[in-house]
Amino acid sequence: MQNDKPILSISGVTKRFGASVTAVDDVSLDIREGEFFALLGPSGCGKTTLLRMIAGFEVPSEGAILLEGADISATPPNRRPINMVFQSYAVFPHMSVFDNVAYGLKVAGTPRGEIRAKVEEALSLVKLDGFAARKPDQLSGGQRQRVALARALVKRPKILLLDEPLSALDAKLREAMQLELTRLQKSVGITFIIVTHDQGEALSMADRIAVMEAGRVRQVAEPEVLYSRPNCRFVADFIGKINLFMARVVRAEGDLLHLESDALGHVDLPCPEAMAHPAPGSQITLAVRPENFRLGGEAGADDLHIPGRITDHAYFGGHSSLFVEDKAGNSITVSVQNGPSMLSEADKCDSLHIFCSKKDVLILPE
């Protein structure tokens, strides 16, 4: 279903509210046809404003939004073949489930018989068969969300927008819905754009993710790339847990950087392609994911090792987080899988070595 043709191009879009607030700052994105795209960021990063501009509720201050090559920046929302699932679901309370789903078809002048068939199809798509006559106040939150989904999908939009769709559901239901949404997206083949502040949600559902901060897009990539190769400190810190270490550039030899860090000691790492070679003496940030540290065992030829002691640990069922303090007093988080013997052995060690492979150390530009 997926190809590389962009269905939606956002080019140089800026949105200002008043003179002082810039909610979206020069964002350019290409969204491919049939993909599940996520806009991820902390609250106030402009992701919802961007979504509202795609839906047509806000007009960009600068730049253009192109749908299949045509500029729709000034098209009102009711004339865009784009539909939205709202955060509050916005199910019409005075209408039955059927009338809610039928509304978009009715205002478009679809013949009655056709409406009935389409609504029933949409309701069964979201597994709400038999609920057509119910009123929204007889539905649970999860069911209301399905109504909102069916109502948007029945219009067969080119793009479906979802604004924090799972934030109001409890943890168990949220997980089930994540799976269902991805399945639904694959089966209908419509491009989905989801806004979320939950990185787990974005990682598990989306084909590609744009991470936003303060109105700007920091990185656009597949979930695996985003996690394993974040391009900046913000993305690294926002996606998952990560240990950050300050390091000083001693010198650069071709593509190889010689770095000095008080936690990791002397490290030489290849300079990332996207980064300009830093001048000797400048500061850069190194990052290591907690699960890339190992406790004890033998150090390989390419491994870094850090002596330290365990100050604390937190148990999460399948894994535990150990908080290791190195000689310089930096706290390092190490994630270990819980086996029968692992924790008790580590628990006892007052002083130990933790290891990590050099290839797992990331260099982050500021």
Next chain:
Amino acid sequence: MALFARRRLEERPGPLAYHRRLFLRLIFVGSLVFLYAPIITLIIFSFNNSRRNIVWRGFTLKYYEKALNNDGLIEAFVNSLTIAGVSTVISVILGAMTAILLWRFRFPFKAPVEGAMALPIVIPEICMGVAMMAFFIRIGWPTDLIWPFNLGAITIAHITFSYPFVAMIVRARLASFNREEEEAAKDLGASEWQTMRDIIIPFMTPGLVAGALLAFTLSLDDFVITFFTSGPDTVTFPIKVYSMVRFSVTPEVNAASTVLIAITIVFTAVAMWLQSRSSQDGR
């Protein structure tokens, strides 16, 4: 023994079981008596077979007959209902539009406009009445029009003081409207008008019904402002009753009032039924 202990526990009223406290029950019954005893007395004495209507002298329906045959009273009654009907319809339309204006739009001097709109609610009625009279005389409003146009001045005066109530009630209702519902309608392809008709007006309906009810009642029993704006040929029910009472309180007045009470009760019951039906539909 255990059974006995449990019963004791059940008998003690809980902190929120107000209906089980004697003191509060007495207050409840007392307030009902003070509220309704005069009205019930009025209704009972409308069947009293006595001209002076001070002592009960047996049951009769003749004062109902007399009231029905009193052309002046019937005319006043029809006038009142006409004024109330017309002013309610116009007040609801104006009030709803004002509420939407204040809820939706930002414009310069919004706060003063909002305050000015609520002014007829707080201005003493007597001042409103005098002002209205002075105004209609100043602009030379014609007093010799044929029915129902001769009720124009009173109707306009009634609209003036009842539409702010409608606007306030509808505004309060709109404050709890989820704007995403409006956006959802537009997102699904509805135009501005379709959104208004299909989403916003159904949401406002309970407020509109309550506002209409209030406007109707306010108009029906207004005396002061009507007194100043009515001419010799435009007598409303309260003014007619007042002039009748100046001679003597006959059961005829009671009978006419009882009919008015009955009409009001029926009207209120219908409105409440409509409202409960629409609130079942929604929230």
